[in-house]
Amino acid sequence: MNASDWITRNVTRLKPGATPEARPSAGPRPLSERLEATLRRAGEALAPRALRRALAELQAVVDPSVSEVEGGRRAHEFVQWYAGRELDERRDIWLLMSERFAPDVQKLSHARDRHEAAVGTPDEGQAEVHLRRALVSPRARLLQRFAVEPDGMRFLVDLRAQLLPHLKGDRRLLPLDAELEHLFSTWFDVAFLDLRRISWDSPASLIEKLIQYEAVHDIKSWADVKNRLDSDRRCYGFFHPRLPNTPLIFVEVALVDHVSEGIGPLLDEAAAATKPEKATTAIFYSISNTQTGLRGVSFGDSLIKRVVETLQDELPRLKTFATLSPIPGFRAWLAKHAASMLERLDDKRATELGRVVGSLPPTAERFLAAADEPGALDARSPVRQLLLNSAAEYLGRATADGKPVDAVARFHLGNGARVERLNWAGDPSAKGMKQSYGLMVNYLYDLKRLDKHRALLAQGKVAVSGSIDDLFLGD
Numbered sequence: 147m148n149a150s151d152w153i154t155r156n157v158t159r160l161k162p163g164a165t166p167e168a169r170p171s172a173g174p175r176p177l178s179e180r181l182e183a184t185l186r187r188a189g190e191a192l193a194p195r196a197l198r199r200a201l202a203e204l205q206a207v208v209d210p211s212v213s214e215v216e217g218g219r220r221a222h223e224f225v226q227w228y229a230g231r232e233l234d235e236r237r238d239i240w241l242l243m244s245e246r247f248a249p250d251v252q253k254l255s256h257a258r259d260r261h262e263a264a265v266g267t268p269d270e271g272q273a274e275v276h277l278r279r280a281l282v283s284p285r286a287r288l289l290q291r292f293a294v295e296p297d298g299m300r301f302l303v304d305l306r307a308q309l310l311p312h313l314k315g316d317r318r319l320l321p322l323d324a325e326l327e328h329l330f331s332t333w334f335d336v337a338f339l340d341l342r343r344i345s346w347d348s349p350a351s352l353i354e355k356l357i358q359y360e361a362v363h364d365i366k367s368w369a370d371v372k373n374r375l376d377s378d379r380r381c382y383g384f385f386h387p388r389l390p391n392t393p394l395i396f397v398e399v400a401l402v403d404h405v406s407e408g409i410g411p412l413l414d415e416a417a418a419a420t421k422p423e424k425a426t427t428a429i430f431y432s433i434s435n436t437q438t439g440l441r442g443v444s445f446g447d448s449l450i451k452r453v454v455e456t457l458q459d460e461l462p463r464l465k466t467f468a469t470l471s472p473i474p475g476f477r478a479w480l481a482k483h484a485a486s487m488l489e490r491l492d493d494k495r496a497t498e499l500g501r502v503v504g505s506l507p508p509t510a511e512r513f514l515a516a517a518d519e520p521g522a523l524d525a526r527s528p529v530r531q532l533l534l535n536s537a538a539e540y541l542g543r544a545t546a547d548g549k550p551v552d553a554v555a556r557f558h559l560g561n562g563a564r565v566e567r568l569n570w571a572g573d574p575s576a577k578g579m580k581q582s583y584g585l586m587v588n589y590l591y592d593l594k595r596l597d598k599h600r601a602l603l604a605q606g607k608v609a610v611s612g613s614i615d616d617l618f619l620g621d
Contacts, residue, residue: 177245177318191234201242203227208247208288218294225292225301233308237316240309244322247285254280285325293333299388302326307439327442334394334440336448339384341456344396346375355392356381359436362472364577369415374398378420380428382453384445394440395449398432401425401461405588406470408572427466428457433557447561454591467591468566472573473582475552479540480517480533484510487536490619499528520583521574534568537585538617541565541608548606555589555608562596563589564609568617 175187181201186193192200206212207220228239257273257280264273292298306326313319344352353375357365365371375381378401383393400412401422406429411417430453433446454467480487488508491499496507503512516529523530541555542565550556555565565587572578572586590611592599599609 177241190238191232192238197238197242200239201246204239204242204247204288207291208284214291214294217291218298221292221298222295225295225297228301236305236308237312237319240305240312240319240322241316243285243288244319247283247288248321249281249283256280283321283325285322286329289325289329293329293388299333299386303330303389303437303439305439306330306441307437310438310441326439330440330443333388334386334443334445336384336445336452339386339394339445341382341449341452342385342393343456344375344381344383344393346372349391352391352393355436356396359393359396359434360432361434362432363409363413370413373413373415376419378402378422378425380453380457382449382456384449392436394437395433395435395446397430397434397449397453399453399457400429400431401464402427402429405429405466405468405567405590406431407567407569407586409470409578409586410574412470422461423463425461426463427468428454428464430467430469431471446557450561450591454593467593469558469563469587469589469591470569470572471554471558471587471589472578473537473541473552473585473587474554476537476540476582476585477580479544479551480536481514483536483539483544484514487532487539487619488513491532492620495528495531499532502528517583520571520579525570530570533583533585534570535617535619537568537582537587538565538610538614539619541568541587542610542614542618543608545606545608549603550608555587558589559599559603559608561591562599563591564595564599564611565614566590566611567613 174189175183177197180190180194181198183194203220203224207217207224209217212220228236231239257277261270261273261277264270289302292302306323309319309323309326313323344356346353353371356374357371365374373379380399380401381396382399383396385393400406402412402420403424403426405427406412409431412429412431430450433449435446457464457467488496488499488510491508499513500506500508503509503516505512513529513532517523517533520530520533523533541550541552544551550559559565567588569586569588571584573582574584578584578586595609602609
């Protein structure tokens, strides 16, 4: 480049509105380099000066020389500033929290060596204490300071909800996510949660949250939600004292006299209400987590246990506790495994199916096409029968790493429930058809056998009823 070209290019960069020319780069600059730099590169959110200022303010929050009250006040000021940042600027803040508040590597290495040397000696206990202290990162202390201020817990939960989708694309954020999940597992332990009933008399703002967060069966109107809170219905949620007006998870229950086969009657606003005191069966038909930021924090199993205990105290005639659950992953699973299910049919059933779908032998494509109109399949249809066989296989045998592949099955079976019954056309809605050809399943909570069923699952075996076992095809 000659002198004239160099002068022209750099004078142009000084003009108002001119964009600095980005230096070629193989990837994003390390955070340490950005903190030492003078100019911002193309694609970077916060300028080096702003990045250094943000780091200084975060360090001020966690300053050990200030009180919890002062640390909380500084955290509050930072939260207000953070609220006005764009997403890419917030990502820079996450990077600061993740990388600049890590444990001291030298102290951690020394403590680990000391512990290894002390194993089996009288000094082992003291060495373990030092190791534990070395493992506590300044990042944890920083997050704890944020939790001090009134809206701090809300800030941290929302921060993680926004952080989660970016983890695969930027592994530098993983330590921050792990720290948040670890702290949340303690802060949101069920021992610190309140079980509260949500009724039609609850504040309108709380009922609006049910409408907002319902994740299984969409609430279509105020009449719909009123029906779900009627005298023969119950709704319970877990609440945290720092998030008092938001249920972290809630369950909807129908009080009936039999194990329900379909969602339609339970959501029918015109149906006559059952007298609660005469109900013999409690059907859990919807469980919804409301906070994405609490992913990985499990309290759903405790919710069901607490609700069962509460219902038994209120209504002693209740003897049966079961769910009416969706099968959200079934259609996608069958699309991949239809061919293997066909291979397990005996010659007679294969021939019957082939004649119906127009292909001898039947093909996966023809079978799936015929299954796509489940409303047209009568009880004797070989297509319908194979769908039921496949659903039983999916729920009762399909596992990954010893756990059921279906998320809802994994939840209930992990709680000790049993796969009890498949219900044809249990959910004929568009969502039900898209997920599972309209099939629904009952999981039975036999309170005397929960531990036995959990033990089976630990061995990679799923507890199923006789009716489900009869649907399994031979290997």
